[in-house]
Amino acid sequence: xxxxxxxxxxxxxxxxxxxxxxxxxxxxxxxxxxxxxxxxxxxxxxxxxxxxxxxxxxxxxxxxxxxxxxxxxxxxxxxxxxxxxxxxxxxxxxxxxxxxxxxxxxxxxxxxxxxxxxxxxxxxxxxxxxxxxxxxxxxxxxxxxxxxxxxxxxxxxxxxxxxxxxxxxxxxxxxxxxxxxxxxxxxxxxxxxxxxxxxxxxxxxxxxxxxxxxxxxxxxxxxxxxxxxxxxxxxxxxxxxxxxxxxxxxxxxxxxx
Amino acid sequence: xxxxxxxxxxxxxxxxxxxxxxxxxxxxxxxxxxxxxxxxxxxxxxxxxxxxxxxxxxxxxxxxxxxxxxxxxxxxxxxxxxxxxxxxxxxxxxxxxxxxxxxxxxxxxxxxxxxxxxxxxxxxxxxxxxxxxxxxxxxxxxxxxxxxxxxxxxxxxxxxxxxxxxxxxxxxxxxxxxxxxxxxxxxxxxxxxxxxxxxxxxxxxxxxxxxxxxxxxxxxx
Numbered sequence: 001x002x003x004x005x006x007x008x009x010x011x012x013x014x015x016x017x018x019x020x021x022x023x024x025x026x027x028x029x030x031x032x033x034x035x036x037x038x039x040x041x042x043x044x045x046x047x048x049x050x051x052x053x054x055x056x057x058x059x060x061x062x063x064x065x066x067x068x069x070x071x072x073x074x075x076x077x078x079x080x081x082x083x084x085x086x087x088x089x090x091x092x093x094x095x096x097x098x099x100x101x102x103x104x105x106x107x108x109x110x111x112x113x114x115x116x117x118x119x120x121x122x123x124x125x126x127x128x129x130x131x132x133x134x135x136x137x138x139x140x141x142x143x144x145x146x147x148x149x150x151x152x153x154x155x156x157x158x159x160x161x162x163x164x165x166x167x168x169x170x171x172x173x174x175x176x177x178x179x180x181x182x183x184x185x186x187x188x189x190x191x192x193x194x195x196x197x198x199x200x201x202x203x204x205x206x207x208x209x210x211x212x213x214x215x216x217x218x219x220x221x222x223x224x225x226x227x228x229x230x231x232x233x234x235x236x237x238x239x240x241x242x243x244x245x246x247x248x249x250x251x252x253x254x255x256x257x
Numbered sequence: 258x259x260x261x262x263x264x265x266x267x268x269x270x271x272x273x274x275x276x277x278x279x280x281x282x283x284x285x286x287x288x289x290x291x292x293x294x295x296x297x298x299x300x301x302x303x304x305x306x307x308x309x310x311x312x313x314x315x316x317x318x319x320x321x322x323x324x325x326x327x328x329x330x331x332x333x334x335x336x337x338x339x340x341x342x343x344x345x346x347x348x349x350x351x352x353x354x355x356x357x358x359x360x361x362x363x364x365x366x367x368x369x370x371x372x373x374x375x376x377x378x379x380x381x382x383x384x385x386x387x388x389x390x391x392x393x394x395x396x397x398x399x400x401x402x403x404x405x406x407x408x409x410x411x412x413x414x415x416x417x418x419x420x421x422x423x424x425x426x427x428x429x430x431x432x433x434x435x436x437x438x439x440x441x442x443x444x445x446x447x448x449x450x451x452x453x454x455x456x457x458x459x460x461x462x463x464x465x466x467x468x469x470x471x472x473x474x475x476x477x478x
Contacts (some may be wrong), residue, residue, distance in 0.1 A: 017453060028321040072404055077406055140405070142317075257407070
């Protein structure tokens, strides 16, 4: 096609360069296919604190977490809040792992393990006596839905101060579990100490209903819903990642917003 | 230039695929006017055919890795365009919008002659610049969804979390349409044109022979 008749040298050159270029292109295509099949078939990570994801993808998630925490996380960046009228009356419910049924409040106390091994047992009334913080914000689920909801409780930062947990707050992570230990989350300390993180005991100005984590739940607006543990049974502190229900099932450990 | 094109193709394919794995978890978008739903995106058989259900975490893991390649590739493309001066051939100028119409008429065989052009015709200038802006749009709407608290300004810019998700989705649909038109045009433009995207015969293209050829054969809109 379109070959000039006299310039055979140019023609040869074109042929040669086309051959080389297509050779390189072929190698590139083979490389892409090879890299993809390597990644797609790469084995899952060894199950531990995190699990359920291809090992290279987990490494990428962890690196990406570090990047965004360093670049973007700022405790002064507050989650957008809304007027009370916009809060949903029917609050969406997704799961009751670890929170089936109703737990009589008198059978419940919050157990906090301190650094020295001492265990604090805190009743709901003790928490309710402290200044209440309320938030009306857009709760975001990892599945993609979101809903404006209204919560009230004790801010986690106030909780730390009031119960003298400043030393514990210098550690890197907070771990929380339901009383039956079927659901559990690990939260990095900066997110836990974010001013909008609550130990919530109210929803729409009423005590939490059973399905929403009665008697006390975590509301952490800087995280996806999967980190907002319902019915907190115990709180621990550590410098390594505490176990986390969804991180074991392939989700990002950080899951921050 | 052509390298970024060929890097983009698999990366964008993976981004769209992993995006669908994520979207499936809450596939709520539909096209509704005055309460009548014309269609919901993606029927069940479509999901099942592509083996999409129940892979949200996997989709997210892929999406949040390949977003880096997508972003870096776009960054290099723009950087190269600026440094090499290629942007001059690519950005639409004040004649482009009028000329693009003439190109369209020509391509539809309504008009016999195409307006004069450089490396890209007016319609290509508009289309290829738009796709870069769309890429930037996907990055910004993506960040607005990914970190709506830390990048609250992007979320605000997109008109909130909901709208950011919708823009992100619409842009993806846009890529698919672009791709379909693009493939059609490439087939119409013929082998020589396709070969050039692989070999990059810029020297040859400057010869009068190929310059004429570009005018006649390069019918991409």
